[in-house]
Amino acid sequence: AQSVTQLDSHVSVSEGTPVLLRCNYSSSYSPSLFWYVQHPNKGLQLLLKYTSAATLVKGINGFEAEFKKSETSFHLTKPSAHMSDAAEYFCVVSDAYNNNDMRFGAGTRLTVKP
């Protein structure tokens, strides 16, 4: 079965510095990979997705992620953090072999310090 491991439960950065949220996945088939963001007391919003097209995926709010099959990774990055980026981020995998069920990572809470 597919699975996702988010390597950090909490990441803290200063405003204006780069953001790196790490995600490793396990999938027995060509996966689709997603990053979702959850702001406090809000639902989840899609940041970006990979579905076997370009390996470098650009999303909203300046975020991007690179699919690396050899490393089974899909890390999320942003060059310069903004205070409004403080939220919880979820990496998600799905694949056709597993009925396309979405499997969520445990989440990474991003804190941005002024």
Place this chain on the structure above:
Amino acid sequence: EAQVTQNPRYLITVTGKKLTVTCSQNMNHEYMSWYRQDPGLGLRQIYYSMNVEVTDKGDVPEGYKVSRKEKRNFPLILESPSPNQTSLYFCASSLSPTGNEAFFGQGTRLTVV
């Protein structure tokens, strides 16, 4: 505006008292699902539905029921809630589960005492 609407947003109930959390989407999506979110566990799927009258268990279905009588609605039913069902619940919909964006409701925070 495309949206998934859940009600209620907050609910406190007592053990054993049946409750229903409603979910409605206005995007004509075929695929809908329910998740619960618990600290350190991410979101876990409870039930999903591929279309009207087609539902199936997710990873944590025990203690829950669902129905899909209409395309837009996918209610979650707790026949006899217990304290271990205290959680944050999300409904989601998408065109299909294959590589498509899932749209999430705002969440329902349920407390069972």
